[in-house]
Amino acid sequence: MFAWLDDLTAYGTLVEIGYAKGRGKTIVIAAPETPQTFGWLSEASEVGIGIADSATNDLWFAFSCASSTIAAATPLEALKEVVRLSPNLESPIEQAFWGAYVQQMPRELNGLEAQHPVFGGRYRIDFALPKQKIGIELDGYAWHSSPEAFTRDRARQRELELDGWRIVRFSGSEITKDAADCVRQAAAFAASIERDRPTP
Template identity: 65%
Template sequence: MTSIYLAGKIGPNDWREDIVPGIQDAWGGHYGHAWREDGIDWPVLPNGALSLFDYTGPYFVDTCSHSADGCGQSEHRAGSECDGDYGERDATLRRCLRSIDRSDVVFAWLQDLTAYGTLTEIGYAKGRGKNVIVASPEKPGMVNDFYQDAMSGRDSHALCMHNLWFAFTLADTFIKASTPLEALKQYADLNPQLESPIEEAFWREFLTSKPEELNGLKAQQPVFDGRYRIDFALPDDKIGIELDGYTWHSNPKAFTQDRARQRELELHGWRIIRFSGAEVNSDAGDCVRQAAQLAASFRRREKP
């Protein structure tokens, strides 16, 4: 399972709560005041982020639901409590860096112009060779764009975003989205948790060619309330693509179960396209092209 660190400003009604349910209880509720002890690291929540990624941090302790009226504080930092004591910043910093060290991906939501700690996290993650994803409602333009925007009277926040250009250049991937939740879902759709080398080869070719007939293709698509998973699917059209690796499908019991599953899917209106592992290994691009042609053919047959 891929592990992820969510960098970005921490504040009232923090956006991480939409991505990591129970984030506050996972640290403050369980550990109480243990956050003050520097030797204790933040926990890793298996499948904690979107039920797709192991969540590594940051965490924050909150006794007033991030309400400025509740404690007189206007902002809350990772690992802090609403008792007016921000004194353990060094311990919090070390926890942040150690959490980044044990993460595969660092996802940074960069919108607040005062998110100075986020800039440090992005730079540290890049230096440690992590996969850095930067997401924002907009991406800073070049110098000429800055002057054009200034002359056109664009708002000051948008103009100041240009000053963050260096952080965006460190990103392995930039995602434009209106919210962090939307951005992370986009990333998850493009980077599914694949189970075999032939699935990875097929997905790489799909991302390279992106045939129009396969728009909306999902990987590891759950069906029947999660009882089955289809390797790749167009859920709205009920078209599935299955890749048959030799190791799994050479087992007689697995072969029988696979065929029973396909019959059940077909009874519920699914059309299944199958490729052997040998076909994918030989020419994954051709498999993607054939899948696109067959998907288009299925759709044509449905038209009156």
């Protein structure tokens, strides 16, 4: 379910959000701002404190039901972000990593892309910050266990690094055990690279 909230009178939408939550549906809430910074809450407080308190509680209810939240200027921008946040992933470990990323949305990984093509599409990096040339690779046993795959992975990694990419790798068992921790480690890796980059 996708809901755009930019008004304090969205009671029908709030009911639908609660119903979707009760049915176990994925809920994406998008709004111009987060509940903490909604400018129109201050407008409501001019009418009466009870209205503002009630509206704040309603918004917190809606946002607490969400699987993910998006701040965007318009509903169209929010929908574009929904598409970006719903990539077509090839494996369960990629889905687990992306799900943990969407839950956390660490600032260090802002702009993370899934299935990023490089060298004209000859290779694909599982997850990438293209502007910083930082890649995150997930090595599942099924795809990376043969001697040929092992050799191919090393040649590919060297080629990427010669082009300026920095790659962090996680095994499938690491992702399965604790995808959220892998996301935190990837964010720390990206932060350390940015800290170590020479200033122009």
